[in-house]
Amino acid sequence: MSNEKLKHTKSNLRASDTRFHRTLFGSLVNYNEKRPPLLYYVENGNAIAGYDQLALDYKMAADLLINTSNESGLGNWFAPTMLVVRQTLELALKALLEATVDRGNSSNSKVMFSHNLWGIWKECQRWLQANGYLFHQDARLETAKWVIENFHAVDPTGDLFRFAHSKHEAFKRKKTYDRAGINEDVFVDYFNAAWDFLTHWQGVLVMEWMEEQALKDGISYTRPFNPDDFPRGD
Numbered sequence: 001m002s003n004e005k006l007k008h009t010k011s012n013l014r015a016s017d018t019r020f021h022r023t024l025f026g027s028l029v030n031y032n033e034k035r036p037p038l039l040y041y042v043e044n045g046n047a048i049a050g051y052d053q054l055a056l057d058y059k060m061a062a063d064l065l066i067n068t069s070n071e072s073g074l075g076n077w078f079a080p081t082m083l084v085v086r087q088t089l090e091l092a093l094k095a096l097l098e099a100t101v102d103r104g105n106s107s108n109s110k111v112m113f114s115h116n117l118w119g120i121w122k123e124c125q126r127w128l129q130a131n132g133y134l135f136h137q138d139a140r141l142e143t144a145k146w147v148i149e150n151f152h153a154v155d156p157t158g159d160l161f162r163f164a165h166s167k168h169e170a171f172k173r174k175k176t177y178d179r180a181g182i183n184e185d186v187f188v189d190y191f192n193a194a195w196d197f198l199t200h201w202q203g204v205l206v207m208e209w210m211e212e213q214a215l216k217d218g219i220s221y222t223r224p225f226n227p228d229d230f231p232r233g234d
Helices: 003-012 051-072 075-102 109-113 117-130 141-154 187-217
Strands: 021-023 041-043 165-170 173-176
Touching (some): 051 075, 051 187, 075 109, 075 141, 075 187, 117 141, 141 187
Antiparallel strands (some): 165 173
């Protein structure tokens, strides 16, 4: 390998490669007008974004992909759509877990950086139950749990729709995305119910945290929604 190629190979491994990274008032070093970067990273000094913001972004993308897939009738949309749907669920779960941490949950953080949907949910459930939240009265709970358990069973580490072959097996063969399918009669309704459940309870925790901070700062705070405004089960 030539010195030039070696230099670029090593440079690409650096997290702050100055050809593609800049500060808010800085500029890209050695900007190439003939081949400008298609992607760049800017340190703007803002607060770190939360899982909830990214979860909403992915939900918007998931809704659009689902609609596009249904309208086109082409199977090519299936794997990308399922990948984004699963990622939406994972981010919503992590947003809820992040909110429990902000409210005092000091549980092991390993699950936060995993792709274990069921493990993340069980930790959220444990903390919510231990702290007296009424999530078990939410009519969407059983559907949300079913969706989480279903995706976790079929795609436990989030690689089934990301790669051609999963590292997991079924029927003594590597799982592949083309063997997966959905129940179109319930898919959208179940997905939305899970989303609404997770975001409601995450919102409750965030609202409580904001109210607590406002009290400490001596400023008034008006709750944007009623935490008890959720559909009750039978």
